[in-house]
Amino acid sequence: MSEVKKINIALLGLGTVGTGVYKVLKSQQEEMPCKIGAELVIKKILVRNLEKAAAKVDDPSVLTNDWNEIIQDGEIEIVIEVMGGMEPAKTYMMQALAAGKNVVTANKDLVAVDGKELLDMAALNQKDFLFEAAVAGGIPIIRPLKQCLAGNHLSEVIGIVNGTTNFILTKMTEDGMEFADALAMATELGYAEADPTADVEGLDAGRKVAIMASIAFNSRVTFQDVYTEGITKITATDIRYAKEMGCHIKLLGVARNTEGGIEARVHPMLIPSTHPLAAVNDSFNAVFVHGDAVDDAMFYGRGAGELPTASAIVGDVCDIARNIRFGCTGRISCTCYKNLPIMKIEDVRSRYFLRMQVEDHPGVLASVASVFGNNGVSIEKIIQKTKRGDLAEIVVITDSIEGRHFDDSLKIFASMSMINEISAVIRVYGHS
Amino acid sequence: MSEVKKINIALLGLGTVGTGVYKVLKSQQEEMPCKIGAELVIKKILVRNLEKAAAKVDDPSVLTNDWNEIIQDGEIEIVIEVMGGMEPAKTYMMQALAAGKNVVTANKDLVAVDGKELLDMAALNQKDFLFEAAVAGGIPIIRPLKQCLAGNHLSEVIGIVNGTTNFILTKMTEDGMEFADALAMATELGYAEADPTADVEGLDAGRKVAIMASIAFNSRVTFQDVYTEGITKITATDIRYAKEMGCHIKLLGVARNTEGGIEARVHPMLIPSTHPLAAVNDSFNAVFVHGDAVDDAMFYGRGAGELPTASAIVGDVCDIARNIRFGCTGRISCTCYKNLPIMKIEDVRSRYFLRMQVEDHPGVLASVASVFGNNGVSIEKIIQKTKRGDLAEIVVITDSIEGRHFDDSLKIFASMSMINEISAVIRVYGHS
DSSP: OTTOEEEEEEEEOOSHHHHHHHHHHHHHTTTHHHHHSEEEEEEEEEOSOHHHHHTTOSOGGGEESOHHHHHTOTTEEEEEEOSOSSTTHHHHHHHHHHTTOEEEEOOHHHHHHHHHHHHHHHHHTTOOEEOGGGTTTTSOOHHIIIIITTTSOEEEEEEEOOHHHHHHHHHHHHHOOOHHHHHHHHHHTTSSOSSOHHHHTTHHHHHHHHHHHHHHHTBOOOGGGOEEOOSTTOOHHHHHHHHHTTEEEEEEEEEEEETTEEEEEEEEEEEETTSGGGGOOTTEEEEEEEETTTEEEEEEEEOSSHHHHHHHHHHHHHHHHHHHHTTOTTSSOOOOOBOOOBOOGGGOEEEEEEEEEEEOSTTHHHHHHHHHHHTTOOEEEEEEEEEETTEEEEEEEEOSEEHHHHHHHHHHHHHOTTEEEEEEEEEEOSOO | OTTOEEEEEEEEOOSHHHHHHHHHHHHTTTTHHHHHSEEEEEEEEEOSOHHHHHTTOSOGGGEESOTHHHHTOTTEEEEEEOSOSSTTHHHHHHHHHHTTOEEEEOOHHHHHHHHHHHHHHHHHTTOOEEOGGGTTTTSOOHHIIIIITTTSOEEEEEEEOOHHHHHHHHHHHHHOOOHHHHHHHHHHTTSSOSSOHHHHTTHHHHHHHHHHHHHHHTBOOOGGGOEEOOSTTOOHHHHHHHHHTTEEEEEEEEEEEETTEEEEEEEEEEEETTSGGGGOOTTEEEEEEEETTTEEEEEEEEOSSHHHHHHHHHHHHHHHHHHHHTTOTTSSOOOOOBOOOBOOGGGOEEEEEEEEEEEOSTTHHHHHHHHHHHTTOOEEEEEEEEEETTEEEEEEEEOSEEHHHHHHHHHHHHHOTTEEEEEEEEEEOSOO
């Protein structure tokens, strides 16, 4: 063992994920020399509050609140950023790469917006910038897309990449709960944050879609390019109707590489109960991929949490350690060598589920059908569901149509006196 | 593009998988320089029948039936072996590695038996020996286990890794077919070979279990170490009873790292319908993994076929091409640095489902329970199912017990006159 190389690491942040990384590196300490031919040593941990952090580590002398102690330490070869947020995380990572250090991060907010800048800085310095943990937590997805599936033209990446909303939708599906109650339960159990906006509005999922699309299609997609729509308007009624049609409602992150450009979007969707994604429940995540060679594949697991996220980070660290040993850091850098257009959401084709409360008299169905017809929307089926007093509920499933045509129809419905309420608009997976 | 390196490849075999590799490399030809910084050129294809093969390629001048033309060609840096079988595949690969060429193979038969020898030869020459396609076809599993999950102590790898038997069991489950009829259907549809033994007896799955266990637990497991039991005795009745208990019957490859040693086995098993593996149907494969950091994860997709298998092979080729460019071939070699004992199947603990035809008179249940009791087998439940004339059918589910104790009980049952037939013995997933 005398020849085993020692690789020094700095950890930025000692919150949930940072603590997980610390634990996993400790637990793997003895095996690493055999596994990767190197000893991994946490030399410094950057924290805000030294006293509070001291309780979390064996040896508090590794703690510092001074970034200079890390950036100026030439012995530190890997920096793991788990502080989160845009700044100072970005500055620290740019400086680390510029100083010839390799960087691992779980920071999806940053990678989804400034990924190119960080990857370019890594390439310039022939260092690694890895972020497996930024998408779907512990689930291996970045490395499989970049390496294992490199022989494919990937056409579709669809994921359940937010555990909070999947937990909420699972409760609504299995127990018939309404959104507000399921959210309250998620908050109580610690699955939802005090401010759940980023989760329930699809923003968190949108960041992951940007990262996955960029890698899958070899063309840069940033968070700003992703259409996001959350689950706050989904009701127990919608879920019940979906079930009747053999479907589950899931919040899906969808990235598709089409002739018209890249589709990148997050929204709730009716998906057939036989689809592998429909069986992904509770806070689990999964990413479904279609490629011309591999056909369908799916990756399933824990999308968040202390140890699952740490698992992904330590996997990246091991990869870098191997690269350091073999002198080949920077071996895989940015793979966005195309410049494909991003489709506007109005141009994206989809099927739609529409639920409305209408006046219960003859001719209403015909009027609805005629508005759709005039706007180029063909209908797969239209069903009158229930009557309540003078009102009837109707449900329409459209064929696959451009978003703009559906939106145009909706605007007209909103102005029609015989239509009392547009209760739900949800996209439907697949083609009719 | 003037600096793009050209990497010459030899393909050994042009059957189903070889043709797939040829197609995928052609289809990716233009993108590869951007994707991996190298041009991949098929310089030679080794075939038995030059004339027959000529119809399958654009330029028949790459075809040869002389191995010397490949092994003596110093320009060939990667050899892809897709001939199958033990010899001459093994000799060719050993010679290629010894000559300083990198090798990719889909040959599970060989890797499951002689993997160590091949990996040692690769390490000695600092070349890559990769075999992602040998387990679960197109599904990324070897690289995720070796790299992405390197921060874990993996305790369990359970897979549906044979598409033929999964198709048969799906038909038996969904349509109530008996084994022979479902097998006939699988043969007709091309899912089963003329001699289906390796599939239906679990031998093919056993080879994959050996490979996965070796990688997951960092300790060599060969095919000879794997207990195998097929699905030929499973009946529609067993599947119906399993359903009543909320279970599916699947042929599972199970590898577990326990305190007593490594369990490596293939056999049918009742698995709860809520388990992600239960939803893996038709000819799809999936591998379910449990690690101390990542918790549960699953990898799902096509376990065989021309293009899915080629997808995995080309992924390996891309990895090697990147290593060649950066001068770091041999970067990841054998990771079996432990020498864990393999448990005998008699020592492995499991729950059991037992179905028997017994004489219908008082005291039989008591006798059965007493035999189990005397042999240290505790019972979770015992149910009398149906009566047919003088006979009654009883079903027993045991607690988790050692195989030897169950076997001892079975031997006694076989000798008891009141027991007319032991109709089914199937293991049950999980602990009671």
